[in-house]
Amino acid sequence: MRNKSFVFALLLIVLAVVSYPAGMTTAAQGAVDEIAQIDQEIKGLQQTLDFFQSVAARKGEDELAGQIEQHAFAFFQRAKQLHEVPPVPQNQERKKQQLAVDKKLGAQKESLKQLQMQYEQLTASYWEQLLPELAIHSQGPSRKAAAAMQAADPVFDPFEPNDTLATSYPVTSGNIYNSKISSSTDMDHYHFNSGALTGTLDVTLYVPASVDYDLVVRESENKLVDFSITEELGGIETVSFQVKPNTTYYITVYSMKQHFSTTETYALRFGKVATVLTVAAPIDISLPAGEVPAYRFTAPETGTYRFYTGPYGGFGALNDTILYLFENEEMTKLLGYNDEATDGSLFSEIKIPMTQGVTYFVFVSHYEKEKGVHARLTAALDTKAAVSSPVIHEAAANDGSITEQQVVTLSSGVLAADVAASVAVSHLPAGLQPIITRSSDQQITIRFGGKALEHEKKHSVQNVKITIPKAKISGADADLVTSPFAIDFTDTEPLLAGTPQDIHLAAGMKKILKLTAPSTGSFEIFTGYYGGNPAEGTSNTWLGVYEDYAQTRLLASNDDGDQPPFSKVSLSLQSGQDYYVVLTSASSSTVHARLTVRYLGVEYVYNAKGQLIQMKQGGNILTEFTYDGNGNLIKKQVRK
Structure with a gap:
């Protein structure tokens, strides 16, 4: 500075x-000035493609609308690419820096001309395909024929003949023009000469309640400036565009649905050209x-x-x-x-x-x-969106649900009344659904419905973001994205092989435990006397083993094992994979039992130095190994 x-x-x-x-x-004349003119043409042609995309969508031609969107995007990216110049040293004098930019840009002039031609060819084809009635070769009868038609037609239709651009009626900013669309093929063209004026011109079409009319503004035959094609009977169509000096603009009132009325008039209002800047409404200046x-x-x-x-x-x-x-x-x-x-x-x-x-x-x-x-x-x-909590925690039920809420607050601006339907939450764990409420003019609240399908500690996420579209915030020129926040899950209570757990459950309750298989092979999971003491009595248990916490993928289950009413399941598990063991009563009574997991294969146990110290099977030690201080094996004991 x-x-x-x-x-x-x-x-x-x-x-x-x-x-x-x-x-x-x-x-000044030169390549850069020519490119400025080309840019204005490309901008208008890009707006024309946007118009055709809307027209195709309104006509129900979704595939064509998607095709036009792809063409528009590709052409726009090409335009950006041709305007990109390699960075110049920032320590250069400002004038030299701009000259370096201009020189590198000038080299792209012919490529930009070629791009403009491609734009023109594409838009011309879409005029013919989507709106042949507005294409130049078919724009209504000649002035002479139109005059004859008007003389023969008893319907009073002001400003006729104005069914072609050549016969368009001249208008003045600040005035209102009342007229009719008096037949299914009628369309009214007006033209506005800007003279020395520059600024914003608002044009509003007030449509009779029984019909649906549309409003299109062009700078030339095939270059669109702005449009309003609301699909609504009696809708108000409004356009607002930047007026350039010494330019003629053509304003067309017609009906895409071929609606008309011989009795009801529309009102076309032209505002005064004003050099007004409004929030989030960019003005492209080329002077x-x-x-x-x-x-x-x-x-x-x-x-x-x-x-x-x-x-x-x-x-x-x-x-x-x-x-x-x-x-x-x-x-x-x-x-x-x-x-x-x-x-x-x-x-x-x-x-x-x-x-x-x-x-x-x-x-x-x-x-x-x-x-x-x-x-x-x-x-x-200049507004920002901030979240109230950097971390949202899993509910105490430890079932993947979340009871905490996230609150997003704007530093300034006002949220639209219908903002909730447009807010997006990204990177949310599968199974959770955001429930969004507009709490105030500057605040939304997000609750989390459903349950995360995977919710161990390792499934916690750190990069959840909330996006509010700019269209739903007054004065915003870009979508607002919050800083990332985390959703933190708590590990399910573990069940370890070889470590029995004594469990007491009230009637109707169940216990879910996570078993991470220590080895690949066969396992037994079974219930028995609480504390291993027969004096505690039996318990009519039910066991199930699932691949997921939500219990949608059952691997094995059992009511009565080889010691009824206790339960036992046998199955093969993969090393390192999580499994969920569910224990409950088979008779809706209380559960009072010991739960045990036993690995049936040979298990190799190592000490902290990585030395094999035991070989076990089914919870029984098969062989033990003893080492001296130098790590030499000094004893191997095989147990029978």
Whole structure:
């Protein structure tokens, strides 16, 4: 960041540029200026593909909509790739750095022209395929024929003939135009000449209650600017687009469903062109040298806001911008200034607290007054989403359920009333379902339904994240993603081979224990007298062995073994794998018994030095080995 005196020096430069009389400066010609024009064409063609995707989806052609989406994505990525230039040394003088960027970008001019042609060919084919009625060759009757039709038609339909772009009716911003779609093939075209105007133009179509009309804005025959095709009877269609100087825009009212009315009129309202910047509504600026755009911004709520520049259309190249934020339109009270968001980035960013309802003024210029601005300007509420708990724990029942809640709080902004349906929770263990509630304007609560299918300690996760879409947060320009939090599981109580457990259960209860097989081979799992004492009496038990805690994959079960009413199961287990042993009563009574696991194969027991000290089978020691202090075997005892 430059020092304070330099800031005021730059401010004087901007003031000088803003005060240039019209026509006193002209855009420099060259490859970079040509690319700026190509970028504007590509942006419009990309918007046209987005429109066709919506049209295909509305017509129920989902496969075609998916195909268009893939084409649009591939073309957009190609545009970004062609605008990418290798990083230049950040210690270069700013002017040299921008020149290096321009030189490398200029080398891509022909490739960008080729991409534009491919865009045009693709969009032309979709016009014919999806909306032939709006394609140039079939846009209604000639002016003469249309006039004859109007004379023969008793229905009063103002502004006719206007069924083609060539016969479109001229409109003025700020006016309302009342007319009719009087037949299934009727469509009304209007045109707006921007002249010297720049800024945002809002166009609203008020549709009669019994019909469904659509609204499309084009800059040329096949290049779409904006559209509104709400599928609703009597719906209000609204578009808002950036007006460029000396440009003609064509506004079309028609019905994709071929609805019409000979009695009811629609109202087409044109707002005034205004240089207004609103939150989360980026403005793509492409102006010649000497012209510095200025925008009014009224804070919709009190909070910290970010104003920043970025690639034109989301795909353009680096542009060395400067941002100024003033308290007044006369530019005498400077609130903020930035020429580089980060060292060497060339783009700019201002972050500043603002008061609800107060209007501020944003100016954007190129660092070099001989160059024009070709960048995207965005204003956004600087908000973050924080979780209340870094760790969510498994419930005390130790069954994979969670009773704790996670709360997400916004630092600023307001959540939409229907935000809950759009929130996503990623990396949640299988079996758990998020239950999301909007608790307040800035808070959502997440409860966890279901039970995790796997919930031992080793199944704990550390990277659960919650994402709130930007469309559901006022003023946000990007989806909000929380920092990761953990879900911590507790190990199931273990059952060890060779270590009997005495268990007492009340009537109707059951016990689940985890057995991790120490070896691969055959095992016996059985119940017997509590404490090994016959005086404790018998217990009518039931045993089951499962692969999963949820008890959906049963491996073996038994009611009465070889010593009824005690139970016994025999089965093969894999070393290191977890199994779940379930003990309960076979007669809904209490359980008072000893549970034992016995490995039937030969078990090899090693000491801490890795020396074999025992060979066991069925809980009985077959052979013992003894070593001296040097690790030499001194005794081997075979037991009978």
